[in-house]
Amino acid sequence: MKDAISALRVLEHQNYAYRYAQSVINFDGETVAPADSADGRAEAIEVLSRAQFELLTAPSVDQLLDQADAAADAAPDGEQVHAEVRELRRTLSQIRPIPAEEYAAFERLTQEATAAWAKAKKASEFSVFAPYLEKLVAGRRRQAQQIAPDKDPYETLLDQYEKGLTIEKCDQFFATVRGAIVPLLEAIQTRGSAIRTDFLDQEWPVSGQRVLSQKVMELWGLDPQRCVLAESEHPFTDGFNTRDVRITTHYMPRDLLSNLYSVAHEGGHALYELHVDPKLDYTVLAGGASMSLHESQSRLFENMVGRSRGCIHLLWSAMQEQFGGQLAAVTEEELYRAANRAEPGLIRTEADELTYCLHIMVRYELEKALIHGELAVADLPAAWNAKYKEYLGLDVPDDAHGVLQDIHWAGGSFGYFPSYALGSAYAAQAMADLERSIDFDGMYASGDLAPLREALARRLWHYGNLKETSWLVESLCGGPFDPQYYVDYLTRKYTQLYNL
Structure with missing residues (x-):
């Protein structure tokens, strides 16, 4: 034995x-x-x-x-x-259930497709990527049918990222969240107090942004001997083992907050990977248990920690050191409000907390239609643009700011996007429960996030994939998942921010 x-x-x-x-x-x-x-x-x-x-x-x-x-x-x-x-x-x-040759050929295709996507995005030309996307959609649809012939193919793909997730559950969740977001956004736009953002539109030297990135990693408690930061077109995290986790960011000279919150987001992923019990290294239990749980940690550190008054206060001195001249006429409170503003935009990774789920809903509906064969790849850009007009009231100027902005489909990741929205909701419920036992004001005053890290390690990180996903969700959230916590969090935050 x-x-x-x-x-x-x-x-x-x-x-x-x-x-x-x-x-x-x-x-x-x-x-x-x-x-x-x-x-x-x-x-x-x-x-x-x-x-x-x-x-x-x-x-x-x-x-x-x-x-x-x-x-x-x-x-x-x-x-x-x-x-x-x-x-x-x-x-x-x-x-x-997938033939070996087909399996390996598809993995090869994702490499070719990712390179084509990068070129297409740089040129803002969807036609460069379209032939690869057609093969990816057909391949994933075929694989899903091979795995579960009697099951909806998109549902099979959803399950690969979040065990037990169904289209019905997604639809119910998004309907609940959208029912709160739309009227709240309308109230902000019609009677919300103005938030100053003019100071954001200027040149922010990348050299200073790099220093700020390291400050975020230091504040998060990321050990530089086990976690490194690199640059890529689309920020991501890759956990090799508990002593080797790598994150990336993308620096935009005219957008200070983009890099700041990319590092905050990917740093949340890295914390999860770094704190899995080392005895699980090299086994199939290493790393996060599901993508929604993983995204709960990235979204928690990006938004609920990174955009908090306490965290911005901790970063303020570093920002002053690097960009003192540019921030001379800006107060710490103005930066906090600007970092939390609700303003429909074109790019998902730069979206505010309130409108973020609308970006995810666009992708969820489009990729579901692609896998179901209800939407042709050739018609995807027009469908994308129409959804952005309907959901966010925006006209998409080009493919780079539209259908080509995300790398996920190039890697064959259909069914991944709902994880971001579910993860945000898990994070809101977890924070509501953690606030009962953690003095967050005191934690920020000390400049040490250890109490939060230790609590999350006990609830989630330590287990890796040892426990079933459903058990881990309840452990993280402090009880059965309830999206109302997320709705209440968004309503409370933006009602206060905009004096509604």
Whole structure:
């Protein structure tokens, strides 16, 4: 029986090695690789993903999982072994129905598509990316049908990012949130107090922004020996293990807050990855348990911490040091209000908390229609522009500010976007519960976020993927998930901010 568990761990270490190699290739491609280097990455990814597929789908794996599961009850780490078996079986259920050649070819396609997306975005020309997106949509639809022939294909994809998530649950959640956002935004636009933002539109030297990025990482408590910051077209986080987490940002010379809150957001992801129990390293239980839980941490640190008065006070002196001349006529309170303003914009990653979910709803409805075959890729830009007009009242000037702004579809990530909105709601409920036991004013006054980090580590981070997602959601939130906490949070915050 011990041999079965040992063999299971050998399998997982081999699987980790393949994942690590692919992650390094992806990180390199997004950060420092030459623009025309995609073919080489695609070749390597295809070979590695095929080898990983064959490792996990070998006929002997089923017997190994049965033996390890049987041995778990007598093992000192039995709960962990049972969970490892559970997650490996879940992985097998999602990849085994797909032919090996098709699986590897799709992974290659994502490398080629990501490079095409970057070129298309730079040129603001959707037609450069469209042929790849057509293949990605068709491939994901086919894979979903192979995995669960009798299930809605988009629902199968949703489940890969958030276990048990359905279209019905998404529709209900978005209807609840939209019902609060739309009238609140209308009230702000018709009778809300003015918020000064004129000072934001000026040149902010990137050298100073880099210093501010490091200040945020220091304040978050990110160990520079285990977490590094790089630059990419689209900010992201990649957790290799609990001693190697990498985040990226994108500096915009005329937008100080874009980089600031990108680092705050990705730093939240990094904290989660860095605080998983190290004993789960190199197993399928390492890292976050679901994308909604992961996004709950990034959104919590980006918005509920990063945009708080207390946090802005802690960053104010660093901002003064780097941009004193530009902020000479600006007060700390004016910066706080500007950082929290509700103002419909074109770019999701720069959206305020109130309108953010509207950006997610656009993507949710469009990608669902793509997977269902109700929307052709060729018609996507026009459909995108129409949704932005309907939901945010905005005219989209070009593809770069519209349909090409996100990298997710280029990587084949259909069904991911709802995680951002659910994560925001989890974060609001978690904070409401944490405020009962944490003195946030005192925490900011001390300049040490340790009380919050320690509480989140106890509730969520430590477990990695050991527990079921539903258990972790309740642990984080302090009870069963209820989107009303999110609605109440947004209503309270923006009613006060705009003196409604």
